[in-house]
Amino acid sequence: MSVKTILKSFGIYSKEEPTSIYPFSPVYHVDNYIAKRTQRPLLFAQRLMEYTSMLAANDVSVVTPVKGISPNPKQVQNDIYVVYPFIDGDVYIGEPEQIQAAGALLGQIHALSPSVNTYQLKPYDVYDFYDSEVEDSIRNITNLTKQHDVAIHTSRLNEKLIQIVNQQETIKDIGLPHVATPHDYKANNLIFTPEPYLIDPDNAAWIPRTFDLALCLLLFHNEMSSAPNRVFTTNExxxxxxGYSPYVILTEKESMHWQQSIEHVFLDEVMWLMADVPEDWMNPSQRSLFESLVDTLFCLDDYPL
Known part of the structure; x- marks a missing residue:
């Protein structure tokens, strides 16, 4: 089905066939609308919209489905699409005010999470890693570092990742507090109006709160040309x-296992990014980010909660 036909089913008309504004998923900007693929099946998408509508009703700046279009979201063949309003504003450039405001918005979001999975968001359950996966990934990463002349000590990284694999059952069973969260809270999903506005909540899930924070620490600047090509500095x-702390009181257990949370998210999110997305290595900014990520993994004491 053509994109024009999909948009027409929502009452949005385009003279030309739109092209996606995002390289990894269909996202279309037409007039004052953003039409994009979201969670499936439709029941999951509807739960997601209930969650984001709750956030918006509590003064969180987050996109929700455009009113006056029904149904929205809707099933289009095997996919689910939703239409959001287009939010105009400034992109993230790493200014201190933006960083603190982004932390505050995530704090608001976490503070509004119910204590149980009320919205039945997809629960996080990625703990089944194996040494062989690490070895395959390191092999790919090693080849890519040689190809692009990147100074990453891959044998040291391999040892560290194997160690992290061996602690997965521990982090799975310690009972970290979970939250409902967009779980893709990165600079490229925020527009500053001038306050931060979350424009992509579609990966919302029910996950350990510190995993969500660790994802911010590691990948907030990922795939964002206007952002620094590195992980946050310690001051950032x-x-x-x-910004975050006034809204959420983290538990002693979360503080105790914070470094393990970062290590787990590195294994889950960063390892595959470095190993399985070779086109990223063609971008000098991404290569610099990868170097920074590996350096950060070996100095986690510098990044307390």
């Missing part, structure tokens, strides 16, 4: 947490 991370 302190600013992010300065």
């Amino acid at each position: 991370w302190a600013l992010f947490m300065k």
